[in-house]
Amino acid sequence: MIKTDVVIIGAGPTGLFCAHQLGIIGLKCEIVDNLDKIGGQCIELYPDKPIYDIPAVPKCTGEELTNNLIEQIKPFNFNFHLSDRVQELKNDNNKWLVKTLNGKKFETPNIVIAGGVGSFEPRKFPTKSAEKYDGKSVLYSIKDKTIFKDKSVVIFGGGDSALDWAIELSNSSKVTLIHRRDEFRGAPASVQKIKELSDNKTIDLITKYSIKDVKGNGSLESVEIKSETGESKVIKADYVLGFFGLIMQLGPIAEWGLNLDKKTIPVNTENFETNKKGIFAIGDICTYPGKLKLILSGFHEGALAARGCFKYARPDEKYRFEFTTASSTIKDRLGVKE
Amino acid sequence: MAKIKYIEFNGTEHEADIANGLSVMEGAIQNDIPGIDADCGGGMSCATCHVYINDDKWFKKLPEKEMGEDDMLDQAFEPSSKSRLSCQLIVSDDLEGLTVHMPEKQV
Numbered sequence: 001m002i003k004t005d006v007v008i009i010g011a012g013p014t015g016l017f018c019a020h021q022l023g024i025i026g027l028k029c030e031i032v033d034n035l036d037k038i039g040g041q042c043i044e045l046y047p048d049k050p051i052y053d054i055p056a057v058p059k060c061t062g063e064e065l066t067n068n069l070i071e072q073i074k075p076f077n078f079n080f081h082l083s084d085r086v087q088e089l090k091n092d093n094n095k096w097l098v099k100t101l102n103g104k105k106f107e108t109p110n111i112v113i114a115g116g117v118g119s120f121e122p123r124k125f126p127t128k129s130a131e132k133y134d135g136k137s138v139l140y141s142i143k144d145k146t147i148f149k150d151k152s153v154v155i156f157g158g159g160d161s162a163l164d165w166a167i168e169l170s171n172s173s174k175v176t177l178i179h180r181r182d183e184f185r186g187a188p189a190s191v192q193k194i195k196e197l198s199d200n201k202t203i204d205l206i207t208k209y210s211i212k213d214v215k216g217n218g219s220l221e222s223v224e225i226k227s228e229t230g231e232s233k234v235i236k237a238d239y240v241l242g243f244f245g246l247i248m249q250l251g252p253i254a255e256w257g258l259n260l261d262k263k264t265i266p267v268n269t270e271n272f273e274t275n276k277k278g279i280f281a282i283g284d285i286c287t288y289p290g291k292l293k294l295i296l297s298g299f300h301e302g303a304l305a306a307r308g309c310f311k312y313a314r315p316d317e318k319y320r321f322e323f324t325t326a327s328s329t330i331k332d333r334l335g336v337k338e
Numbered sequence: 339m340a341k342i343k344y345i346e347f348n349g350t351e352h353e354a355d356i357a358n359g360l361s362v363m364e365g366a367i368q369n370d371i372p373g374i375d376a377d378c379g380g381g382m383s384c385a386t387c388h389v390y391i392n393d394d395k396w397f398k399k400l401p402e403k404e405m406g407e408d409d410m411l412d413q414a415f416e417p418s419s420k421s422r423l424s425c426q427l428i429v430s431d432d433l434e435g436l437t438v439h440m441p442e443k444q445v
Contacts (some may be wrong), residue, residue, distance in 0.1 A: 045383040117377040117384075121444075126416050158412050173344035180417060185409035228418055247445040248384065250378050254368070263375075284379075293379045 002079075003261055004030045004315035006110040006306075007098050009253075012040020013295050014283030015114030016123050018302030023076035024330055025306060027313050030106055031078060034085040034119040040067035041116050041284075042295075044246060055296055065295070070231055070292075075335045087113075088254050089279075094312070109312040111275075112210040112305050113281040114298070117263060119251050123244040127155060129214045130240070137220035138240045148173045152236050154223050156211060157243035158183070160291055163190040165241060170197055176204040178211075209233070214240060253285075261287050271308030272301050278312050284321040340433040344389075346373045347442045356429045363387040363424035373440035380425040384405055385414035386445055387424040389438040392413060396436055400427060415441050 006022055008015045011033035022029045037043055042062030049060045054150075060068070081104060089111065090100040098106040124130065128244040130138045142165060144236050149172045155162050158179040163186035166177040170255060177194065184191045198205035201310035214237075223237045250263050259266050259275045264287035272280045282301035286291050291297070310319045344352045344366055356365035366374040366387075375386035382404075388411065391397040397420060407426055411417045424438060 018385075025416070041378070041383070045378065046381070049383075114439060123415070124411060126442075159409070180412065181408065183408065245385075247413075249445060263377075 001105045001107055002030060003107045004028050005108065006030075006112055006309045007086070007096070007106050007108045008112045008114055010040060010114035010116055010283070010285075011032075011035070011038045011080060011082070012116050012283065012298075012317075013042055013065060013069055014114070014116075014298030014302050015040070015045070017299045018072060018112055018114060018282060018306055019076070019078050020069070020176065021303045021306035022309065023073060023333060024113075024324065025310055025319065026329070026333060027113075027306070027309060029078055030081065030108075031056060032081045032084055032086050032100060032104075034083065034101075036083045038070060038080060039063070042066050044120055049296070050129070075333065078192065085251065086091065087252050088298070091276075094278070109278055109308040111279045112267075112302075112309065113253060113265065113279065113285055114283045114302070115253060115285045117248040117284055118253065119249060120246040121249050121251075122242070123247045125211050125214075125240075125242050127211055127213055130211070133214060133216070133220050133240070136215065136239075137216075137238065138242070140242050142241070148239060151238035152176070153239045153241060154178065154235055155241045155243070156160075156235040157241075158185050159243060159245065160186040160190060161243035162186070162241075163194055166203055167193055167197065170203045174201075176206065176237075178206045178209050180208065180210050182207045204235075206233075209263060211242075264291075267301075270304070271311075272305040273308055280308055301303045340429050340431060341435060342429065343435075343437040344371045344373065345437060345439045347440050356433075358430050360429050361425045361435075362389070362427040362429060362436070365429060366424065373444075374424055375444040376425060377445075382410055382423060382425060384413065385410045385412075385417075385423065388414040388417065388441050388444060389422055389424045390418065390420045390441065391422055391436075392420055392439050393437060397422075399432070400436075415443055415445070 006029040008031045011031050043066050047063040054238040085101045087101050090097040148169050152174045154176045155166050156178050166175050169175050197203045207226050209225040213224040215222045222234050223240050224234050226232045265281040267281050267286045269288050272282050274281050282305050285300035342356050352371045353368040365374050377386045378384040411421050
């Protein structure tokens, strides 16, 4: 059990800056994110896209913004728990007991939900029949590539994951790559390589087809694909892999008894607390009159939520507002030597 | 302004007058028309405002897809050659009478 002042759910820009604000006012936090890297939507959806509306930063990419935020909270040495997801919250005498999917446990008076639009999950095949094989022979990520040796592997998708795995697995498996259109969004070098492998018959490349059904009797045997014009084909398959990018799902957050407005959580604008005492929501996931889904709004929300957390984490102390330019206490926390 | 018709997957029809300059996605959100999620808020960074333009004449009449739209559509639920991201369809008088069909789901 890790005892801390605050558990932040979501390591996107809003969560990171909230952590900074907590550090500045002398609180500790633990940050949980279900992606395997820090940065949230900035790093997952648009690492290379320039952002033009961060105050005093005329232009930076999602990745640069993330790296700068990480740099900014370095002095505080906060722990990140990546590839993990907060699954369960229980209230126990003004404390929240937090359990993650990987079995980590926290005890904290405060939870800050900075979860964006929810957690990123792989988009799955639309076909019901695929569910039966999910995690066994229908896969959306690869942990152990040796299971594919000498097997028939059918890969769907047109991005880098699909292309890279098609290339990689073509060495030791019978690979069929299927994509809904002729163009691929993967890196040009990979697209070139796929075309070569297809030309020399190392892989079967089928475009303008999508999945229709998976078939098997106990174990997966084949996959049926369809074209828009109504043709269909059946391909032998031991494994079917789908790489359609990630979608965002609210997930367990919906089960914590929080008021929800569509996929967002209503908060007050004084400290961004939700209807549950000690649970705050900031960034894209919160809503209030006039809410803007801007990163800068998330920063503001995080700063105020941090002060809200102070009240519950240090019930016997009075919060004192201080400037980073002037406060020697803050400079100590930042490790600044003058 | 243009009158846009949104048809849900279950066949329910919604019609709304959408001001010029808004996207077809924003038109749906502002009028509480279900079936379009728009998780990223119009940044062409997700694929949850996916619609079908089933009428071929309309599909051709719309401004062509910009770079990146088809890449996002690859990640949509059941994309087809009639698919567009509604955040990329900006309303003008020319869109009067446009009908968009929503997919079975967005995520």
